[in-house]
Amino acid sequence: MIRVVLFEDNKNLRESLSMYLASSDSIWLAGSFSDARNALWAMKTHHPDVVLMDIQMPHITGIEAMIDIKKVYPNIKVLIQTVYEDEDHIFKAICAGANGYVVKNPNPEVYIQAIEEVHAGGSHLSPNIAAKVLAMFQSQYVRIQPTFIELTQREKEVLGCMVKGMSYKMIADACDIKFSTVHSHIKNIYEKLHVNSAPEAVVKALEMRLI
Amino acid sequence: MIRVVLFEDNKNLRESLSMYLASSDSIWLAGSFSDARNALWAMKTHHPDVVLMDIQMPHITGIEAMIDIKKVYPNIKVLIQTVYEDEDHIFKAICAGANGYVVKNPNPEVYIQAIEEVHAGGSHLSPNIAAKVLAMFQSQYVRIQPTFIELTQREKEVLGCMVKGMSYKMIADACDIKFSTVHSHIKNIYEKLHVNSAPEAVVKALEMRLI
DNA sequence: CAAAAAATCCCCAATATTGGGGAGAAAAAA
DNA sequence: TTTTTTCTCCCCAATATTGGGGATTTTTTG
Numbered sequence: 001m002i003r004v005v006l007f008e009d010n011k012n013l014r015e016s017l018s019m020y021l022a023s024s025d026s027i028w029l030a031g032s033f034s035d036a037r038n039a040l041w042a043m044k045t046h047h048p049d050v051v052l053m054d055i056q057m058p059h060i061t062g063i064e065a066m067i068d069i070k071k072v073y074p075n076i077k078v079l080i081q082t083v084y085e086d087e088d089h090i091f092k093a094i095c096a097g098a099n100g101y102v103v104k105n106p107n108p109e110v111y112i113q114a115i116e117e118v119h120a121g122g123s124h125l126s127p128n129i130a131a132k133v134l135a136m137f138q139s140q141y142v143r144i145q146p147t148f149i150e151l152t153q154r155e156k157e158v159l160g161c162m163v164k165g166m167s168y169k170m171i172a173d174a175c176d177i178k179f180s181t182v183h184s185h186i187k188n189i190y191e192k193l194h195v196n197s198a199p200e201a202v203v204k205a206l207e208m209r210l211i
Numbered sequence: 212m213i214r215v216v217l218f219e220d221n222k223n224l225r226e227s228l229s230m231y232l233a234s235s236d237s238i239w240l241a242g243s244f245s246d247a248r249n250a251l252w253a254m255k256t257h258h259p260d261v262v263l264m265d266i267q268m269p270h271i272t273g274i275e276a277m278i279d280i281k282k283v284y285p286n287i288k289v290l291i292q293t294v295y296e297d298e299d300h301i302f303k304a305i306c307a308g309a310n311g312y313v314v315k316n317p318n319p320e321v322y323i324q325a326i327e328e329v330h331a332g333g334s335h336l337s338p339n340i341a342a343k344v345l346a347m348f349q350s351q352y353v354r355i356q357p358t359f360i361e362l363t364q365r366e367k368e369v370l371g372c373m374v375k376g377m378s379y380k381m382i383a384d385a386c387d388i389k390f391s392t393v394h395s396h397i398k399n400i401y402e403k404l405h406v407n408s409a410p411e412a413v414v415k416a417l418e419m420r421l422i
Numbered sequence: 423c424a425a426a427a428a429a430t431c432c433c434c435a436a437t438a439t440t441g442g443g444g445a446g447a448a449a450a451a452a
Numbered sequence: 453t454t455t456t457t458t459c460t461c462c463c464c465a466a467t468a469t470t471g472g473g474g475a476t477t478t479t480t481t482g
Contacts, residue, residue, distance in 0.1 A: 095349060124338060127329075127335060130311075131310070131334040133334075138306060152457085152459085162410050167408065168438075177459085180460085186439090187441075188458095190441095195376060196440075197378065198439080199412075202410045363427085365430095366428095378469090379468070389431055390431095407470075408470085
């Protein structure tokens with residue numbers, strides 16, 4: 001049986017969810033709490049396999065509690081359950097190491113399924129959350145190149161150096177060309193990118209994934 | 212009913228899956244094909260809501276077919292179903308706009324669930340896939356967090372301006388402070404970020420998502 | 423409330439960058 | 453092969469940035 005600990009500040013929800021989880025024969029509800037300040041103590045006492053964690057709670061947020069838990073017990077799986085569906089919360093939860101993200105749902109079956117999946121080493125994301133994660137993922141990698149700009153090999157090289165924060169002198173050294181040549185290349189780069197300063201060029205280069 | 216078209220080169224699998232989908236009362240299987248070269252024609256003829264697409268197929272991969280489909284029919288949802296669980300395939304599929312990724316599974320119920328979720332505008336990821344996506348996501352953002360750097364509100368504002376490529380003078384104007392103040396802030400920013408030039412600061416800011 | 427931190431401003435001087443020209447060799451394209 | 457692009461280099465002068473000192477006033481915090 002999967003040992004589960006629940007954190008949820010809303011009394012009604014906590015009690016109904018507890019009752020439901022306790023009635024499942026694959027889950028052993030080891031404890032349920034309204035406050036995550038005692039999270040580490042709860043872990044130590046109940047050593048759960050999976051923690052079902054609300055985000056919005058008084059005193060300390062579920063994400064903060066999860067960070068604490070993961071620091072001490074990296075093997076405990078944490079399943080976030082919340083009403084928040086905005087990118088910011090999703091992002092923070094994922095970065096903090098959440099093993100799943102379930103949107104609060106009147107249908108309690110999904111909790112069981114999510115807990116089982118997470119316990120088995122997978123992750124569970126509610127469909128809307130999954131869609132947002134995929135969208136975030138895509139926007140990171142799918143380049144948008146409305147204006148296709150061609151930089152020569154040398155120009156890319158120089159731009160690459162600029163991104164690394166190198167000065168003209170350092171670039172000249174690194175590329176084994178004269179200072180004045182670097183100057184020329186950068187003039188051309190600025191012309192092509194329609195910018196007129198190094199920071200702008202760097203931002204544009206990163207945005208367009210030119211380098 | 213959800214109109215579905217299936218692409219799967221394995222005859223046995225295609226037929227058993229077809230039969231299963233056809234027996235569902237929420238799904239209308241509009242067609243099933245062993246070859247994705249006719250994908251666009253299939254879309255035009257059967258105008259499905261959801262396409263269930265294998266990756267590994269002769270002549271043209273499911274991902275390539277999906278790219279073609281998405282180009283012409285961006286509203287058609289594509290659900291990838293495959294045996295591949297490696298990061299490379301997952302990554303490519305997501306970047307190409309997949310709405311879901313189901314690992315081939317002897318239990319056909321998950322297909323129905325995935326199709327319904329995708330059709331409703333969400334995404335469906337098999338637990339192992341979701342775990343890998345979350346891991347990829349984390350590794351992108353969490354890596355450069357060991358040094359937690361705190362910038363003040365003003366400093367973030369100034370840094371934000373620098374990222375936009377503004378000069379000291381422009382920043383002074385935009386933030387309604389004196390040139391010398393901008394200078395001071397930037398000196399502090401450089402100190403905090405351990406850099407000594409604008410391009411470096413900009414790169415670091417973007418990397419650390421400080422702004 | 424007192425201390426610390428943040429935000430605001432100033433001076434000066436060294437260095438770096440940018441923009442304007444121009445020009446010759448090497449490589450790639452027509 | 454001729455033409456064009458790329459890569460290379462130089463000069464000069466204007467402007468911008470950086471680093472080193474400060475100092476004052478708000479806010480925040482202990």
